[in-house]
Amino acid sequence: MEFGLSEDQKLLQESIGGTLDKISPLERVREAADKGETQAADIAQALAGLGVYGMMVPEAHGGLGLGLLDAALVAEMLGRHVAPAGFIATAVMAPIALAGAGSKAQQEAWLPKLASGEAKAGAAIAEAASGAREGAGVTATGGKLNGKSLFALEAEEADIIIVADKAGGLHLVKGDAKGLTEVKLTSIDLTRGLSELQFDNVEAEPLSSGDAALTLRRMIDAGRVMLAADTLGAGWMMIEKAVEYAGERKQFGRVIGSFQAVKHMCAEMASELEPCRSLIWYAGHAFDTVPEEASLMAAHAKALTSEVGRFVARTATEVHGGMGFTDLLGLHYWFKRIGLNRQMLGSPERVRHEAAALQGWVAAD
Amino acid sequence: MDLTYGPEYEAFRAEVRDFISKNRDKAPKRFGVSRPSEESIAWQKLLIEHGLTARTIPKEYGGYGAEPDILKSRIIAEEFTAAKLPMGLANQGISMLVPTLLELGTEEQKKKWIEPTLKGEVIWCQGYSEPGSGSDLASLQTKATEDGDDFIINGQKIWTSTAHASDMIFCLVRTEPDAKKHEGISYLIFPMTTPGIEVRPLKTMTGHAEFNEVFFTNVRVPKKDIVAGRGQGWYVANATLKHERGMLGDPNQAGTRLKEIVDLMHEETVDGMRLIDHPIYRDRLMQLQARVLAMQFHGLRLLTAASKKEDPGIARLIVKLQGCEINHQLAALAIDVLGEIGVLYGDSPHLRAHGIWQHRYMFDLGLIIGGGTAQIQKNIISERGLGMPREPKPAKA
Numbered sequence: 001m002e003f004g005l006s007e008d009q010k011l012l013q014e015s016i017g018g019t020l021d022k023i024s025p026l027e028r029v030r031e032a033a034d035k036g037e038t039q040a041a042d043i044a045q046a047l048a049g050l051g052v053y054g055m056m057v058p059e060a061h062g063g064l065g066l067g068l069l070d071a072a073l074v075a076e077m078l079g080r081h082v083a084p085a086g087f088i089a090t091a092v093m094a095p096i097a098l099a100g101a102g103s104k105a106q107q108e109a110w111l112p113k114l115a116s117g118e119a120k121a122g123a124a125i126a127e128a129a130s131g132a133r134e135g136a137g138v139t140a141t142g143g144k145l146n147g148k149s150l151f152a153l154e155a156e157e158a159d160i161i162i163v164a165d166k167a168g169g170l171h172l173v174k175g176d177a178k179g180l181t182e183v184k185l186t187s188i189d190l191t192r193g194l195s196e197l198q199f200d201n202v203e204a205e206p207l208s209s210g211d212a213a214l215t216l217r218r219m220i221d222a223g224r225v226m227l228a229a230d231t232l233g234a235g236w237m238m239i240e241k242a243v244e245y246a247g248e249r250k251q252f253g254r255v256i257g258s259f260q261a262v263k264h265m266c267a268e269m270a271s272e273l274e275p276c277r278s279l280i281w282y283a284g285h286a287f288d289t290v291p292e293e294a295s296l297m298a299a300h301a302k303a304l305t306s307e308v309g310r311f312v313a314r315t316a317t318e319v320h321g322g323m324g325f326t327d328l329l330g331l332h333y334w335f336k337r338i339g340l341n342r343q344m345l346g347s348p349e350r351v352r353h354e355a356a357a358l359q360g361w362v363a364a365d
Numbered sequence: 366m367d368l369t370y371g372p373e374y375e376a377f378r379a380e381v382r383d384f385i386s387k388n389r390d391k392a393p394k395r396f397g398v399s400r401p402s403e404e405s406i407a408w409q410k411l412l413i414e415h416g417l418t419a420r421t422i423p424k425e426y427g428g429y430g431a432e433p434d435i436l437k438s439r440i441i442a443e444e445f446t447a448a449k450l451p452m453g454l455a456n457q458g459i460s461m462l463v464p465t466l467l468e469l470g471t472e473e474q475k476k477k478w479i480e481p482t483l484k485g486e487v488i489w490c491q492g493y494s495e496p497g498s499g500s501d502l503a504s505l506q507t508k509a510t511e512d513g514d515d516f517i518i519n520g521q522k523i524w525t526s527t528a529h530a531s532d533m534i535f536c537l538v539r540t541e542p543d544a545k546k547h548e549g550i551s552y553l554i555f556p557m558t559t560p561g562i563e564v565r566p567l568k569t570m571t572g573h574a575e576f577n578e579v580f581f582t583n584v585r586v587p588k589k590d591i592v593a594g595r596g597q598g599w600y601v602a603n604a605t606l607k608h609e610r611g612m613l614g615d616p617n618q619a620g621t622r623l624k625e626i627v628d629l630m631h632e633e634t635v636d637g638m639r640l641i642d643h644p645i646y647r648d649r650l651m652q653l654q655a656r657v658l659a660m661q662f663h664g665l666r667l668l669t670a671a672s673k674k675e676d677p678g679i680a681r682l683i684v685k686l687q688g689c690e691i692n693h694q695l696a697a698l699a700i701d702v703l704g705e706i707g708v709l710y711g712d713s714p715h716l717r718a719h720g721i722w723q724h725r726y727m728f729d730l731g732l733i734i735g736g737g738t739a740q741i742q743k744n745i746i747s748e749r750g751l752g753m754p755r756e757p758k759p760a761k762a
Contacts, residue, residue: 001374001436001672002367003665069366243751258754263747264740271683271746275659278680282662285366297658304655352651353644361627361641361650 003281005073013073019046020081026330032084033190033333038156039120043085048117052087056095061111063095068222069284072229076280079233079341082333084191086120088226089154089162093219094121097162100215101170101207110160110172122155122175124197125164129220129345137166138199140206145171145199151344153223155182155195162219163197163204170212171204178203189340191333218287220345221295224302225283227341231309232276234334234341238316239269241331245320256321265319269312276305299355303348309338368665370436377437381444384415392450399530401454401485409454409485417441418453419483422463427480435672446617457527458482458489462535462554465604469593478533478554490557492522492536492579493602500741502537503547503599507581509538511588516540516553518561518584524735528564528577531557537598550598555586571727572711606737616660616688622695622725623657626650629717630702640702649698656691660684679750686742689733696726 005013023046032040047053055071057063071092078087095114098107113119127137127149138147145163155161155175163171173180179200187194207215243266246257256262283297313335317324324331342348356362370378391411393404401409412418413429420438422428431437445452453459463482466475481487498505507520518538528534534557541549557564561584566574593601630640630650640646663680670677699722700707710720733739747753 001370001439001665001669003662003669004366006366239751243753246753254757255754258756260740260744260756263751263753263756264743266751266753267686267743267746270679270751271686271743274680274683275656275663275687278663278666279655279659281366281666282658285368300651300655300658303651304659307652349648352648352655355654356647356651361647363639363642 003278005281009070009073012070013077016047016050016052016074016077017080019050020077020083024081024083024085026333029082029084029191029333030330036190038084038191038193039086039154040084043083044117044120047085047087053091053117054115056092056099057111057115058099061099061107061115063111063115067284067288068092068225069281069288071222072225072280072284075226075229076233079230079235079337080237082191082234082237082337086122086154086193088223088230089123090114090121090158092222092226093123093125093153094160094162096219096222097123097170097207097215098172100218101210101212102172103207103209106172106205106207106209113159119159120154120157122152122158122161122193122195123219123223124149124152124155124161125216125219125223126151126153126345127166128164128168128216129223130343130347130350138163138171140165140167140169140171140204143204143206145173145202145204148196148198150196151185152182152195152197153344154193155197156184156193161197162207163199164216168213168216170207170216172207173199173202173204187340188336189333191337192340194340217295221287221298223345224298224351225280225287227344228276228280228283228298228301228305231305231338231341232273232280234337235269235273235276235305235309235312235316238312238331238334238338239266239273241329241334242266242269242316242319245323249321256319262319265315269315272308273305273312276301276308279304296355296358299346299351299358302346303351303355306342306348310342313338370440374436374440378440378444381417381441384417385444385448385450389448389450396451399527400488401456405451405454406485408451409483412453413483417445419459422467422479422483426467426475427483435668439668442617446621454485456485456488457491458487458533461491462489465535465552465592465601468604469601474554474592487533488527488531489533489535490525490528490531490577490579492525492534494524495521496523500738502602503550505537505539505550507536507538508542509540509551509553509586511540512585514588515585516588518553518581518586520581522579522581523567523576525564525577525579526575528557528579529566533557534579535592537602540598541596544596547599548596550602551595552592552598552601553586554590554592555584559584559586561585569727569731571724575728575731616657616664616684619657619688619691619695620661622692623650623654625718626653626695626699626702629699633703633706633717635704643702646698646702649701653691653695653698656687657695660687660691679746682742682746682750685737686739686746689729690739693726693729693733696722696729700726 023043051064052074054063055066059065098111136148136150138145138149158175161173163173179202181198183196185194185196246262247255249256280301283301286293286297323329393408395402396405416429416431419428420431421433424430463479495505509516509518535554537550539549540551561582563580565578567576567578568574633640667677667681709716710723
């Protein structure tokens with residue numbers, strides 16, 4: 001019985017964290033945000049060097065064949081450093097889609113390139129995960145896609161995009177396919193790529209060699225665990241920054257961190273957020289080894305961490321007082337990253353409803 | 366991450382199951398209200414003989430004498446819970462006094478007290494809090510003055526659960542009035558039958574007297590009945606409180622209560638609609654389910670750390686605060702889904718489950734306050750867990 005990280009997993013997390021300390025400091029994040037870079041080449045290259053893009057790719061296709069818990073450790077570090085780098089779509093959801101539903105030829109064509117970081121993938125599955133807004137949705141007829149998908153992740157400059165259609169089928173679309181229009185969406189979080197994709201008779205390869213419905217389900221589950229882990233990392237960084245600031249800032253002749261009003265805000269943040277780590281670890285473990293619990297645990301991890309993340313983001317900002325509200329400290333990059341994570345792939349209310357349905361607690365209409 | 370136990374532990378689990386199948390008819394039906402019943406005492410002796418409680422207490426003091434193995438303790442708990450059988454006794458004597466004597470008692474004290482305490486023959490109460498000394502326990506004022514080979518004790522204790530039914534008390538008293546507040550306290554153990562002790566029940570908001578007040582008037586206690594030395598009481602008490610905080614906020618208890626609410630929401634209806642089908646009630650249930658699951662996995666994480674003798678740091682410090690809060694919110698949800706029925710109490714018609722949810726809602730608020738208030742927990746988390754500075758002492762006027 002061992003509920004915890006292996007030595008290898010601790011080392012993995014340390015090495016990713018150490019690298020991001022160097023290559024993704026706040027100044028670099030700020031520069032990328034100002035330039036509109038959501039996939040900074042230098043950061044992507046360093047992550048590729050650490051094998052990050054091959055983690056979820058099977059060893060037979062040049063990857064490391066690791067599990068979702070390992071990927072969650074990386075996502076946590078990316079959130080901690082608000083890294084302007086693709087990960088959730090290109091390193092987690094696309095490999096799951098190809099390995100789960102791709103043909104041998106599709107796997108051979110793309111998995112090794114994704115693993116090395118030579119190719120990037122986006123994912124357009126928001127309608128399946130969160131429901132359709134503004135009547136969005138993609139229909140597939142005769143190998144052609146029509147319609148639109150909102151809130152595609154990491155689709156900018158992607159070589160391939162995994163698209164879910166309205167019927168739950170999965171498709172592989174080339175990033176430069178004819179008839180595909182990508183409209184960049186500007187969100188609060190300038191470190192992540194978000195797009196609207198418009199399809200006008202776009203040629204697509206179906207991903208239909210495995211169980212596409214199950215594969216789409218697993219893409220969503222995995223994505224939710226990654227978003228939760230990203231919020232965990234971003235949230236803990238905000239707590240650490242709040243504690244540090246409160247230890248330096250003086251008012252009424254003493255550091256504000258010695259006031260119980262401030263200390264208790266910090267204690268509340270830590271005691272709400274730390275149990276999320278245990279739940280995220282289990283959700284990652286369940287995805288890899290307890291498939292019947294994977295969707296429920298992913299939903300709960302996403303919902304709980306999103307709720308706690310919102311509390312931490314506002315409270316840590318309040319601890320910083322007026323400075324937290326300014327652009328000077330850059331604390332808002334974390335605040336906004338947590339804000340984006342909450343809305344993507346199912347808001348807390350929506351995923352809790354799914355969690356209830358998974359347990360048979362929602363009567364059929 | 367490996368949530369299997371492996372062959373050695375599964376063999377141990379098989380032994381526990383074997384014991385349960387052979388002995389389940391010996392489990393007590395009546396537990397006794399404030400003192401264990403005859404049946405409970407017999408069950409306790411049987412469990413000790415088989416290493417299913419008092420497992421790591423040395424044989425010479427009446428325990429089973431096994432090496433500490435936290436996973437085996439967990440397997441025992443899992444199997445007894447699954448079989449719905451009562452575990453070994455868990456009163457303040459067993460949970461708090463015994464570990465303290467093992468760590469700090471004299472050989473004579475260990476020989477005299479541990480075995481009858483484990484067997485449920487000697488019941489203890491804890492004399493710590495005073496009316497003027499709650500969160501600031503070290504300011505306690507109950508005086509013990511020297512008189513030859515004895516101390517003479519005068520003062521008052523409060524929140525003394527089971528005092529009315531106890532044989533003995535472990536008690537903090539001020540023996541060194543001139544020392545600094547933390548250094549003037551001693552830890553004494555003495556019989557509740559000693560002349561000069563008066564116990565008055567303390568009725569709480571639940572309507573029951575779960576606690577007592579204890580008054581000492583010229584109570585004579587031999588000096589030899591001290592644990593560790595004079596002025597060491599604060600240190601001894603901290604060794605004991607460490608054991609108490611582990612008892613509060615158990616995540617598996619929250620899991621059991623969550624299941625009870627799930628059943629309740631499937632059985633009860635409003636306007637003919639099952640409560641589980643009510644989307645707002647159900648959403649509150651789902652929010653709490655996530656928190657309960659998180660704390661259950663958190664418990665496994667702490668268990669692993671303990672079995673590897675690693676310090677889990679802040680992860681451990683939050684357990685009392687979070688665990689008690691979640692239990693309280695569970696009770697609140699059960700009351701809310703029941704609507705007006707939720708306020709019924711006592712022996713009212715239409716009462717559900719003997720009014721247990723209102724009782725828990727009130728009693729669990731007591732647990733948020735007791736054993737270190739939520740605010741004291743937040744001080745501990747911020748100071749020891751996050752390294753934040755202590756509140757400066759007010760300047761003397």
